[in-house]
Each structure stands twice: as structure tokens, then as C-alpha cells.
Amino acid sequence: MFRTAFGDLFGLDLRPDPSKEGRTGRNPFQHLSAALDDLVTAGVLPPERRPGAEYLAWSTVHGMALLSIDGPLRGTPPAMLEQLGQRLLDMVERGL
Template sequence: MTTQRYHHGNLREALAEAAVQAVREHGPDGLAVRDLARRVGVSHNAAYRHFADRDALVDVVAEHALAGLVVAMQRRLAGVTETEPVARARRRLIEIGVGYVDYAVAEPGLFRLLFTAYPEAPEPDGKAGDPYGLLNAALDDLVDVGYLSPAVRPGAEIGCWSAVHGFSVLCTEGPLRSMPDDERQAALTAMLSSIDLAYGVS
């Protein structure tokens, strides 16, 4: 196991970075204060002064994972080029789903910790945003442009989130984890298109 150097006064940051890397490599089970102390080359007593227990490590890694998920979703939103209001609102909802799955596939350990190993959702960073808030805003936009009926808007976020999260889990822990990238993207596109069409006003 490679140890990481840290500058005096930066031990907490070094331990946090090591915790994120450990989860990337081994999933949530890779978190242990003593192991992280070895990674950064300090005694476990020094590490415990910054993180009293594993739960404290889970908190800091979950916050990192949440911020990363938001960045992935916002990156996809920033790439939307449609200018016609309905087309733009529809594309934004699709890209939010793509960003969510992109993050899950790229960071399966962090994704798993955030949604299965953390007992309560971490508080969203006010600057980074909130994935659930991004989804709700996109659905509200669909109502505003006349594509989504106000009558079916309540609870629509649960249906969207369930579909995209379920697809992400299938791709990271389930039978779709060995699916080639192009096939996964095609399946995701088909699923998101079906959600889009289902919400269209007839």
C-alpha cells in the first residue's frame, strides 16, 4: 500500500483524500481509520484526532461523492445547445439522467457509499447544488413550457429518479456491469427517451 506525504497542519485533508481513494479502490468496505493512517504515514492515534470513527470518514467521503455527482449532472446540462424552449427543457431532463449514470459508472465505489452505505443523505452543498433539486427544476421547466401536464407533475421526480438510479445500480452492481459502453449508452438513451415521451402532453 502506497503511503502519501502530507504537509504539517494538513493531516485532516490528507486523510480525507486517502479515504476517497480507498473507497474508489475497494468500495465502502475500504474505509478504516487505521488503514488510512498507514496510507498517509502517521500513527492511528494521530488519525483519530481528526476522525473519531468510521462514521466520520463516511460523512466526508459522502460529501465528496455528492459534489462529484452534482458536477457530472451540471456538466451534461452545460452541454445542452437547443434554444427552442420545449426542446431545451426536454433535453435538459435527459442530460440530467445521463450525468447521473455517467457518475455512477465512473465512480462506482463512491456512488455505492453515497446511496447504500450512508444512512441519511448528506446535506447538499449550497454552492454545488443538489441532484434532487436539479431534477425537480428540470421537471418544473417541462411544466412551464407546456410539455408536462401540471396534473402529472406531483411525484414525477420519484419515477425519474427510480428509473435512472435503478439503471445505474444494474450497471455498477448488477447484470449490466459487463455491458460494453456503446450498448449501455444505447440502452440508457432508449430508457430516457421512453421517460421523455411518457411525460409529453398528448
């Protein structure tokens, strides 16, 4: 599922195929960027911490996914991966 959602479907400097964008017209990275902008607007994320935050969150979550798919975490029981994934998201949230 990870590769399907985040594989080589888009680049940061390219518009994805409109037929693959879904109803919103955004790719996953654009959704993440918009969500972070919304956090700033809501006063949850300080504006000075916003620049580049999408790259940090994106690379952290994708790193965990790749370690789980092809790396040393492959074969880890799903329940443990679920716990690690939740802790990772909590860490990203606190870090932003």
C-alpha cells in the same frame, strides 16, 4: 462517477453540505425537480402529471445505473449501455 454524484451525499429531507452544492446551491434531486417544474411552465409537461415525477424519473435512471454497475448488466459493452441509456431516457420522457 454515478456513486460520486449520487452516493450518500444528501437526503431528501436534509440540506447537503453547502461546500458540495456548487454554484447553484442545489443538489442533483433539486435540479431534477426544478427542470420538471420548468417543463410544466413551458407547457411541455401537463401539470396533472407533475406531482412525484421526479421520483419516477430518478428511480428509473438510478435503477439502470445500479444494474450496470453491480447488477446483471455489469460487463455489458459500453456501446450497448449507451444505447440502453438513451432508450431509457426516451422512455422516461415519453412516460412523463
